[in-house]
Amino acid sequence: MVGTPQDIKEITIAFDVMGSDHGPEEVVRGAAQLSLEAPHIHALLVGDRDAIDGVLAETKHRAERISVQHASEFIAMDEKPGEALARKKNASVGVAAQLVADGEAHALVSAGNTGACVLACARSFQLIPGVRRAALAAVYPTRGTRGEKEDPFSLILDVGATVEATAEDLVTFAVMGSAYARIISRNERPKVALLSNGVEPQKGPPRVVEAHARLSTMPGVNFVGNVEGVDIPKGTVDVIVTDGFMGNVCLKMLEGVHDTVVELAQYAYKEKLRWRAGLAMLSSGIQRIKDITDWEQYGGAPVLGFDRIFIKAHGRSKARAITNAGKVAAKAVAHQLGTAIQEGLPR
Amino acid sequence: MVGTPQDIKEITIAFDVMGSDHGPEEVVRGAAQLSLEAPHIHALLVGDRDAIDGVLAETKHRAERISVQHASEFIAMDEKPGEALARKKNASVGVAAQLVADGEAHALVSAGNTGACVLACARSFQLIPGVRRAALAAVYPTRGTRGEKEDPFSLILDVGATVEATAEDLVTFAVMGSAYARIISRNERPKVALLSNGVEPQKGPPRVVEAHARLSTMPGVNFVGNVEGVDIPKGTVDVIVTDGFMGNVCLKMLEGVHDTVVELAQYAYKEKLRWRAGLAMLSSGIQRIKDITDWEQYGGAPVLGFDRIFIKAHGRSKARAITNAGKVAAKAVAHQLGTAIQEGLPR
Known part of the structure; x- marks a missing residue:
């Protein structure tokens, strides 16, 4: 024991x-x-x-x-x-x-x-x-850096444990993601946002609008409002909160973009000498794109x-x-x- | 008149x-x-x-x-x-x-x-x-090519007109997107799919599961089942059907990835001579990544x-x-x- x-x-x-x-x-x-x-x-x-x-x-x-x-x-x-x-x-x-x-x-x-x-x-x-419901969170690399260690990672949850989340579930996910980022990334006040189709508080389906209203009055969470899809790869915030249906699609989309970049690099290596020389010179740049889109490089995804x-x-x-x-x-x-x-x- | x-x-x-x-x-x-x-x-x-x-x-x-x-x-x-x-x-x-x-x-x-x-x-x-509800469709470039003209484009709808779509709405969107792809891309039997968190028919929230069941029995639509987020940039199908909330986030995510690639290219041009030479050689390759992620290059998005x-x-x-x-x-x-x-x- x-x-x-x-x-x-x-x-x-x-x-x-x-x-x-x-x-x-x-x-x-x-x-x-x-x-x-x-x-x-x-x-x-x-x-x-x-x-x-x-x-x-x-x-x-x-x-x-x-x-x-x-x-x-x-x-x-x-x-x-x-x-x-x-x-x-x-x-x-x-x-x-x-x-x-x-x-x-x-x-x-x-x-x-x-x-x-x-x-x-x-x-x-x-x-x-x-x-009420558990969430699977994914840690993925972004363009921005943050926190004490300046690790360029963001957390997105849920990515598949809870397909349909209520406003209450989304608030819980925000609390859980915030606690995880605080402890694991040593980020004192992680920025937390809801994923929506616009930054205005009234944007999105009712569950998201209601979660926005609730999170706005919670002192323990550094809630910065809504973010849009464009903010996911940018890494605008530390914790992105959404339901498992949306989160799963977004995470797999990042994977698809990564595959595209890798395919391009392989194609270049195989097909074109001229490209090959260019790629060698550009290897650090290509690596940077791969880093940004490679959601696998950070092994651990917590179930919260x-x-x-x-x-x-x-x-x-x-x-x-x-x-x-x-x-x-x-x-x-x-x-x-x-x-x-x-x-x-x-x- | x-x-x-x-x-x-x-x-x-x-x-x-x-x-x-x-x-x-x-x-x-x-x-x-x-x-x-x-x-x-x-x-x-x-x-x-x-x-x-x-x-x-x-x-x-x-x-x-x-x-x-x-x-x-x-x-x-x-x-x-x-x-x-x-x-x-x-x-x-x-x-x-x-x-x-x-x-x-x-x-x-x-x-x-x-x-x-x-x-x-x-x-x-x-x-x-x-x-019952209109849909805003977005045409975006993909890795694959298709149709008579082999244009590497796919259609995704809705991307913001109807935030919450019922199963009936999703079926309507499938019919509308299919008709549009047939007429505009001259694609006789465009492949139509529902966006979900797994390919199995029972995956996703009830509205998606129900739409899957209905579309499976409709002879007029070449319905190929569910696709996942990874299939969006890949261009696995011709028409991806989802609600306006999900579609908007996905479209803006593609935009964010594009911005990342452009930022990298600009950074390389400014900062590193070595990179600059590599980029010049690689320009067709970089252009290909940009094409894949640049959802703006195809100007028109129909409201259907x-x-x-x-x-x-x-x-x-x-x-x-x-x-x-x-x-x-x-x-x-x-x-x-x-x-x-x-x-x-x-x-």
């Missing part, structure tokens, strides 16, 4: 090792690296024991900071989350979530099937009192609203992204993200 | 000359060019007579294909559409719309305040029987659903875009877009 957040000396992170695009290898290697870098973090690896031990045997790690919990099944990327979770009682993500719920670990990291992850959390965790921390790493995560996701999860635990959210909610 | 669509020899297009970002000059020059290129089109220029005559005096044109209707007022870009239209009885866009409604012209082109344009249409025109044709040109349109918008409007009139829409609606 782990201690209460106030007196944590060592933070245990449960890693769902299975079900990522690269299989267990990258996740185990990421956790192994974490054991070398972070003395205060213990990694609890959940998945096929033989596969985990095989990777650990070939990877430098600190054995005293890693333990293994066998889980005989896992959920693949293309499985239907609800059916698969119901059928596979020993799926690694379900076992890992329950270990966190039971107090055997403080937080969960997974690079597996997003829907199955969110469902596993919903099944094992409790919603924070006052939170539950009483336990869950960081969803991208399915294509390499070891380094997993190590970072583990650190982010530990930071959220150490700074009591759940308590910060609860204290920020309207009474 | 102009003839009925069936026996049109000459098509009259009313141009709202005022209220664009460049004032009357570019619009009048665009109409003047049209008079040189298109013998079957007559341009009725609505706005300040002195200003119009001043530009015409300095611009080559065919005088017998141009007439002028004086309007003493106009609505600026930053005015509130409803208030301004109510106060300015002689605003050029309102006068022009009424001329079209009265049969003095077949279609309207404006590069002015979008909201005022849509309201002026709503005030003077009738909705096509069976259409009214019994009269209205093409909204971008506020920043230069003469060439206005000329093109006039041709698109004439094409829509000649091919009886309104009739095609009405025949495609579910009975």
Whole structure:
């Protein structure tokens, strides 16, 4: 049994090792690296024991900071989350979530099937009192920089957990996103905005107009009003609040633009010598466009609203992204993200 | 009084000359060019007579294909559409719309305040029987090419006329967008899709799920199911259907990405000699990225659903875009877009 957040000396992170695009290898290697870098973090690896031990045997790690919990099944990327979770009682993500719920670990990291992850959390965790619906947040790079570390990242939520959000849900998402940006990006007063079809307070459907009115009177949130689609890649604000339907489409649109840029670069490399020389000279510039549009480079996307921390790493995560996701999860635990959210909610 | 669509020899297009970002000059020059290129089109220029005559005096044109209707007022870009239209009885866009409604012209082109344009249409025109809400469609360039002319354009609607759309509205938008793509892009069976947060038929809010079910059984529409945000820049389909809230955010996001690319190019030109040489070599590549993300290059965005044709040109349109918008409007009139829409609606 782990201690209460106030007196944590060592933070245990449960890693769902299975079900990522690269299989267990990258996740185990990421956790192994974490054991070398972070003395205060213990990694609890959940998945096929033989596969985990095989990777650990070939990877430098600190054995005293890693333990293994066998889980005989896992959920693949293309499985239907609800059916698969119901059928596979020993799926690694379900076992890992329950270990966190039971107090055997403080937080969960997974690079597996997003829907199955969110469902596993919903099944094992409790919603924070006052939170009606959870939100999946995405961290994505922008043109602007901000915060203490000047990281050029913004948060957008929800991106798919709650397809239809009420005004009350949007207010909750604003509080949750603000708390996350404050704790993880060390940004004292993150700018929070609602996504709408115009900056005026009366723009948008009724739920957005009502959320605007409520957020305008909340002292705990640095609410700057509405932003438009053009502000998403620009990074005008730190936290963009919308429903899961809109957020999902926007996030995938960023991905589409990134694919276009990558395709162009590949085409140039293959087809044209003249282009190739130009691209070599321009590599830092092309890299900058890619950085701006590459929403994958920042591995961790938190699911916010539950009483336990869950960081969803991208399915294509390499070891380094997993190590970072583990650190982010530990930071959220150490700074009591759940308590910060609860204290920020309207009474 | 102009003839009925069936026996049109000459098509009259009313141009709202005022209220664009460049004032009357570019619009009048665009109409003047049209008079040189298109013998079957007559341009009725609505706005300040002195200003119009001043530009015409300095611009080559065919005088017998141009007439002028004086309007003493106009609505600026930053005015509130409803208030301004109510106060300015002689605003050029309102006068022009009424001329079209009265049969003095077949279609309207404006590069002015979008909201005022849509309201002026709503005030003077009738909705096509069976259409409950009008839609503003945007034509934007994509990675893919299609249709007879292989133009790399897709249509997305609604992008702001109808913030909240019902399932019935979405079905109507699909029919209208399909008719427009068929007539204007000469694309016999345009692929039509609903924008959602997943390709499965049950993905999305109830209105989208219901629209999916209805469209699946409509023989007149080449409905290919749901597409995701990633498909917008890719140009997977010809017509993307969504509500005005989502469509507006997506369109402005494309604009934001374009701004980012342009900013990068400017930065490179200013700052780095090494980059400059690379950019020169890469100019066709950079142009291709700009083309993909520059939603402005295709001037005309139709408002669909009214019994009269209205093409909204971008506020920043230069003469060439206005000329093109006039041709698109004439094409829509000649091919009886309104009739095609009405025949495609579910009975």
